[in-house]
Amino acid sequence: MKAHVSSILLGVRDMDRAKKFYTEGLGWTIENDYGVSVFFASDGASPVGFYGREGLAAQNGVDPEGSGFSGLVLTYVVRTEARVDEIMAEAEKAGATILKPAGALQWGGYGGTFADPEGYVWSLGYSAQGSDQHYAE
DSSP: OOSOOSOEEEEESOHHHHHHIIIIITOOOEEEEOSSEEEEOOTTSOOEEEEEHHHHHHHHTOOSOOOSOOSOEEEEEOSOHHHHHHHHHHHHHHTOEEEEEEEEOTTSOEEEEEEOTTOOEEEEEEOSSOSOOOOOO
């Protein structure tokens, strides 16, 4: 098995709220809307989509009721500190919960963390160290 993710599916309780947050709030474009699932245009990266939480849990043989930190963090690396600040502001305006405001990070970079309305954690980051970053933009 390769270290590669073919797609990222997030189980959501409120499909309309999730779509509104990512499209109107963060400017994502819906590529396919199948009703029970939605996929966004990915610009060549691993596609991100939503699936009804109950259905996704049943499909994968797990309990849809989870609480606390799931152990999953979605990381988004950008090329400037200013872009981190812009995205954090966009996310907050769209209804995200700021978990860790943007600022200097312990390892020398710059970043912040927010949770979308369904509780999924996004870590935004920038680092001037190294040129082999997996930039999202």
